[in-house]
Amino acid sequence: MTLLDIEDLAVTFPVEDGPDVPAVDGVDLQVEAGEIHGLVGESGSGKSVTARSIMRLLDGAEVTADRFAYRGEDLYAKSEAEMRAVRGDDIGMVFQDSLSALNPVMTVGEQIAEVVRHHGDVDESAGLLSELRRKYVTGTRKTASSWRRAVDLLETVGIPDPEEVATSYPHQLSGGQRQRVMIASALGGDPSLIVADEPTTALDVTVEASILDELRRLCDEFDVAILLITHDLGVVAETCDRVTVMYSGSVMEHGRTDQLFENPAHPYTKGLLRSIPEQAPPDGELTTIPGSAPEPTERPTGCPFRDRCPAAFDACADPLPEHVVDDGHVARCHLYTEGDDPGEVAWDARDGETNGTVDGATDRTTPTEVTDG
Ligand SMILES: Nc1ncnc2c1ncn2[C@@H]1O[C@H](COP(=O)(O)OP(=O)(O)OP(=O)(O)O)[C@@H](O)[C@H]1O
Ligand code: NI
DSSP, X not given: OXXXXXXXXXXXXXXXXXXXXXXXXXXXXXXXXXOEEEEEOSTTSSHHHHHHHHTXXXXXXXXXOSEEEETTEEGXXXXXXXXXXXXXXXEXXXXXXXXXXXXXXXXXXXXXXXXXXXXXXXXXOOSHHHHHHIIIIIOOOTTSHHHHHHHHHHHHTTOSSHHHHHTSOGGGSOHHHHHHHHHHHHHTTOOXXXXXXXXXXXXXXXXXXXXXXXXXXXXXXXXXXXEEEESOXXXXXXXXXXXXXXXXXXXXXXXXXXXXXXXXXXXXXXXXXXXXXXXXXTTOOOOOOSSOOOXXXXXXXXXXXXXXXXXXXXXXXXXXXXXXXXXXXXXXXXXXXXXXXXXXXXXXXXXXXXXXXXXXXXXXXXXXXXXXX
């Protein structure tokens, strides 16, 4: 079942003395129930803006979409009160910066217990006065169901000694433990989807690996879907069932993780794959894509990647087409519009030089020169 179904999302930030910023422009995103879906792309590609659009947390931005459905219901047709119920109960969120996302003056057990009470799983008042009394006077009784559930959730996300940790304040915990607390808190509302924006980026690799394992396990065990935002394709390879690749506000390619890694179709995806150790060609150094992504206000027409693409040709100035590579695997790239496979993209040029040729593309207009970034 498709949980989240977004078609042609555009998000623009009005700017007072300057051009509006078209941060996201043309994003399709489908998240299936129970899957881990990777949203990947370089910095500034619009991953976080897309994530926040799902929670409707984009104050002042203009958001349009052909479709923006969660479980078949239009999220943008909901009232703010209905949306508050969606946040936390249906869709949980985990951010990169756990220290600023958690309340510094409440124990983590108290914070999770509050989420549990609001979700209504336990027969304890979550009214404002009751919460204020707990916060400033009594605290949650350690025998209360909401507290027991908070401790259970801490245990579920792999925190040793959860009783002890529940009575700690966020600053007393390590970054990895705080990230687990955020995941426990997101689970407190028993959501069907967790949006996790770079949840492990600030952590060292061993802690990152164990938290990703944990997410994988939670996804399988609780049947919760996770939209995992990352700029790290290695993380995607390890963790995700499917993946959507973004570049400069648009989706370039999406498909199952195995389809995308074994048979990448978009030159941008191919370029990204060359920059991760597991995927680099046997002969070679890791190569990053020369140049950098354009600012949203300076994006070229048509394919936003064409200035950096070694295979770009005249048609790339036209609006992005959709090429179905395989069942469930789509690339938005002009190279395929004539129905033939363009073969290898010349990403193997070294020293920042691209020779700009594509095998099998002899009948095309000569690709444009790519400048060294
Ligand atoms: N409130 C805002 N006002 C104006 N522009 C914004 C705003 N928020 C984001 N942007 C712009 O939107 C674009 C996309 O930003 P976003 O944070 O979604 O990128 P990202 O893919 O999450 O990058 P990163 O990997 O660095 O987190 C960027 O160019 C950014 O400058
Ligand atoms: Ni981001």
